[in-house]
Amino acid sequence: MYIKECDLGSNKPYCEVIDGFLPNLSDYYKNPVPYRVDPFRIWGNLYYVGDKKVCMHLVDTGKGLILFDSGYSHHYEGLIGSVKALGFSPSDIKVLIHSHGHFDHFGCGDRIRREFGTKIYMSKADTDLLYEMPERALMKYAPCKEDSICYPDATIRDGDVITLGNTSIECVLSPGHTPGTMSFFFHATDGNTQKKVGYLGGVGFLTLYREYLHEFRLDMQMLSIFKQTIEKLSARDVDIFLGNHPNHNCTLEKRQYMLKNPGENPFVNPKGWSIFLQALEKRRADFERLGY
Numbered sequence: 001m002y003i004k005e006c007d008l009g010s011n012k013p014y015c016e017v018i019d020g021f022l023p024n025l026s027d028y029y030k031n032p033v034p035y036r037v038d039p040f041r042i043w044g045n046l047y048y049v050g051d052k053k054v055c056m057h058l059v060d061t062g063k064g065l066i067l068f069d070s071g072y073s074h075h076y077e078g079l080i081g082s083v084k085a086l087g088f089s090p091s092d093i094k095v096l097i098h099s100h101g102h103f104d105h106f107g108c109g110d111r112i113r114r115e116f117g118t119k120i121y122m123s124k125a126d127t128d129l130l131y132e133m134p135e136r137a138l139m140k141y142a143p144c145k146e147d148s149i150c151y152p153d154a155t156i157r158d159g160d161v162i163t164l165g166n167t168s169i170e171c172v173l174s175p176g177h178t179p180g181t182m183s184f185f186f187h188a189t190d191g192n193t194q195k196k197v198g199y200l201g202g203v204g205f206l207t208l209y210r211e212y213l214h215e216f217r218l219d220m221q222m223l224s225i226f227k228q229t230i231e232k233l234s235a236r237d238v239d240i241f242l243g244n245h246p247n248h249n250c251t252l253e254k255r256q257y258m259l260k261n262p263g264e265n266p267f268v269n270p271k272g273w274s275i276f277l278q279a280l281e282k283r284r285a286d287f288e289r290l291g292y
C-alpha cells in the first residue's frame with residue numbers, strides 16, 4: 001500500500017527562499033523537456049497533463065475538456081503534446097480554470113485562449129488584486145521576458161459552480177497562499193461510478209512571510225486567515241486529493257507506484273485529503289511559531 005501523502009518542505013528565512021527562487025528554476029527555464037511527465041489517467045475521466053514542476057489536470061466532461069491551470073509559459077508545447085497524447089484535441093479545451101493569480105499557474109493561458117477560443121476563469125479576488133497591482137503576479141520570475149498576466153474572461157466567487165458536460169465544479173474561496181486562491185470540488189466519473197475530487201488551489205508559504213505581505217500590500221493577517229481556510233476545507237469529504245504542484249500530493253511518486261503495481265491506485269484514498277490538511281496546518285503553525 002502506498003503510504004506517503006505529501007511533502008511540504010521546510011521553513012526557511014524569506015531572503016533564502018527569494019534568493020533561491022530563480023537559481024532553482026534556471027535549469028528548467030533553459031530546457032523544460034527533461035521536466036516533462038508522460039500524461040496519464042488518474043482515475044476515470046480525470047487526467048494529469050502537468051510536468052515535474054507544476055500540475056495541470058484535465059477532465060473529459062463528454063462535452064469538452066476542462067483544464068485546471070496552464071503552468072509556466074515555456075511548457076506550452078509539453079502541455080498541448082500531453083493533451084494530444086491522451087487522444088484528445090486541444091481545441092476541445094472549452095474551460096480553463098486558474099487556481100490563483102501567479103505566473104506559474106496561468107503561463108499558457110493567453111496562448112490557449114488565442115489558439116482554441118477557450119474560456120478562462122479565475123477568482124474575482126485575485127483578478128482585482130492583479131489589476132490594482134500587477135507585480136503581485138510575480139511576473140519578474142517568469143521564464144520569458146515577454147510574458148504577461150493572463151486575465152480571465154470570467155471571474156469566480158466563493159460558491160460559484162462551473163458546469164460543462166457531465167461535470168459541475170464547485171468553487172470554494174481558499175485565501176492563504178493568495179487572497180483569491182480557489183479550491184475546487186467535483187465528481188470524477190468512470191462509467192456509472194463516481195469519486196469525489198478535492199483540488200487545493202495553493203499552499204506555498206513564500207507569499208506568507210511578513211516581508212512579502214508588506215511588499216505586495218496584502219493583508220498582514222493572512223497567516224491566520226489561512227488557518228481558517230484549512231479548517232473550512234478539512235470538513236470536506238474527498239476520495240481523490242489534487243494539488244497544483246506535484247509535491248502536494250506526491251503526484252509523481254504515486255504515478256510510479258501505479259506503474260509498478262497495476263490494479264492499485266494510490267490517488268484514490270479517502271484519508272489523503274485530511275492527512276494533507278493536517279500536515280499543512282502543522283506546517284502553518286510551525287511557520288507562525290518560528291516568527292517567519
Ligand SMILES: [Zn+2]
Nearest residue numbers: 100102202204
Ligand atoms: Zn502561487
